[in-house]
Amino acid sequence: MTALSLRGLRGGVGTSSLLVATGHALHELGERVLLVDMCPENLLRLHYNVDVGERAGWARAMIDGLDWHTQAWSVEPGLSLLPYGRLKWAEQEQVEQRLRNEPELWRRRQTSLAAHYDWILFDVPLRLPGHARVGPCALRLQVVEADAACHVLLQQQEDSSEHLLINRFDPASQLQRDLLLIWRKQYGERLLPLNIHQDEAMREALAFKKPVGAYAKASLAAQDIQSLTTWCLTRRLETL
Structure with missing residues (x-):
């Protein structure tokens, strides 16, 4: 199983939409994919028509003493979503503290998931270091x-x-x-050899509660995501 994490340099750069789109594209290629929302905003679920009032998720389960395995949603065979859950601010702080105290927690969880998925994709928050400890990630973007x-x-x-x-x-x-x-010169190989172009289809896809590849497969953004997916698959082969 290969782990990939996406983290925005700042808020509002479209990280969650990109993660969902990448997961969808990987699944379209026959990969078994689990999307994990590590962000208290709990937005990944909105791309798959999960009711906005739904409170369940792995962090909610942690607070309530429930089994985190039972919180995943099966979107379709081979594609699953693990929401964060709805938490109050004080509860988010409790989860952050526990994740800091147990830095190996998600490493153990990834090990338990390895037989069931080819990819696990993490939507990582910007300023919660405990939440960002998602175990070994071959690809960090x-x-x-x-x-x-x-x-x-x-x-x-x-x-x-x-x-x-x-x-x-x-x-x-x-x-x-x-x-x-400037960035190509300054950051070299750290900068991916592809860009995701501005495309209104990406914003519209969330309004229709779908990944962009399911909403507008022929859109420029969806084609860019396919290129990103090819890059991810190539990098996976290089790390094997």
Whole structure:
């Protein structure tokens, strides 16, 4: 089983939508995929028409003393979703503290899942280090936009081994083209050799409660996600 994590450099860069789209594309290629929401915002479930009032999830189970295995939703054969669950702020802090105290928790969980999935995809929050400890990840991607805010944040960032994935790239933007050239020179192989282009279909897909590949398979964003999936599969082979 291969683990992949996506984490936004800042909020609002479209990390959750990208993770769902990648999971869908991998499943379309016959891979067995589990999507895990590590973010208290609990947004991944919205892409699969889970009722907005549904409170269940692995973190909710942790607080309530329930079995986390039972919290997963089977979207279709070979594709499952493990939501975070709805928690109050104080409960989120309890989960964070426990994850800090038990850094091997998700490593053990991944081991128990290895026989059932080819891929486990983690939607990782920005500022909860305990939640970010998801065990061994062969592929760690950080999602950025080619804008001034992300450029400054990258300059301030400590050394990171995460690959950089540019989302919502608009080739008509001179600023974005210039930043892309700068980042290619500055970050080299850390920057993925592909971008996810700006595409309204990505926003519309969430409104229709679907991954972009299921909502608009011929859209530019869906085609870009297919390229990302090919890159992920190639990198997996290189790590075997």
